[in-house]
Amino acid sequence: MGPDVTSSPFPLLAEIVHATARYLGALTVLDDRALAAPSALPGWTRAHVVAHLSRNADAMTRVLAQAAEGEAASMYETAEVRDRDIDTTVAELDAGGLVADAQESAATFEQAAASYGGPLDVPFSRVVGGPAQGTVADVGGMRRTEVEVHHADLLLDYAAAGWPEDFSRGLIGRRQAELGLDGPSMVLSSTDVDGLWKLGSGAGPEVKGTAGDLAWWLVGRGGGSGLVSSTGELPTIPRWR
Known part of the structure; x- marks a missing residue:
């Protein structure tokens, strides 16, 4: 069962859930060959875009978990770890694995957002020790942007229009x-x-x-x-x- 977006006060959660459902639906028809095709991002295949969105969901879940515990919140340990995790995901997972990973990571983030009870004014950084990227109140907008823009980056039927x-x-x-x-x-x-x-x-x-x-x-x-x-x-x- 998905998160209760009707009662959650988390910013933009309903919009995230709807955008993510569109995105995940598009992935179900892609095979290994389709995922190996270029995306709109130079040097990245569609598989890289999918892997990035999954690891971004993990990163946002991490921010919420740390903020709820009163810890210094960050999306990634380092930029190198972020890049490595994307490449590892692409190398290790076939089409079925990438889709399952996308579904699981998105669901985990949405549940974390729906159940988040901590303060919204906690700042977070992109990497440990880095400058603030925003506060928890900005997480919803950032995740929605990631999903909407990168869904269009897949160069499938969904576009900015x-x-x-x-x-x-x-x-x-x-x-x-x-x-x-x-x-x-x-x-x-x-x-x-x-x-x-x-x-x-x-x-x-x-x-x-x-x-x-x-x-x-x-x-x-x-x-x-x-x-x-x-x-x-x-x-x-x-x-x-």
Whole structure:
């Protein structure tokens, strides 16, 4: 039985459960050959993306467990351990194993989130001793972003065009904040939802497109396909993670 998302106060748990169900459903039709195909991420196969999402679920579960115990919370021991665990997962598991691992790790995280009773203001880092990445209150948004973006990275039937409107809006807003006033200047105008975002000084070109296409571009995917710039050229966006 899945977590009770109707009564849990954990931020965005219902959205995570729904996004994860879509993602896991897509995995069930993939065989070893399909998982060995390239993803949208340079150098990573679909299997690498699946392995990363599973280990990310473990990392978020770790954060919640440590925060609940009042310990210093971190996602991974080190960046090297994080990378090694992804590679080991890909090397050791076939398609059936990768799907089972994805299901188990996602379910464990969702149950941990649903039952979390600790404070939401506990900070956590990416690696032990590293700078804070946010607080437990941010875990839900981070996990949802991982699932939605990397599901689209698999280059299957699910793409940014299928993202929920609130997610696309939120991701654009997040990138707007991350790029800050020193980032590239432009105005983003959505053609399918009511949305206008000023990046940098806002003095640059107007870039139009659907909210999904705009968000996909802002996270370094798609090369700006589907977007139109008032100057004929799209600004250069700094690398996202």
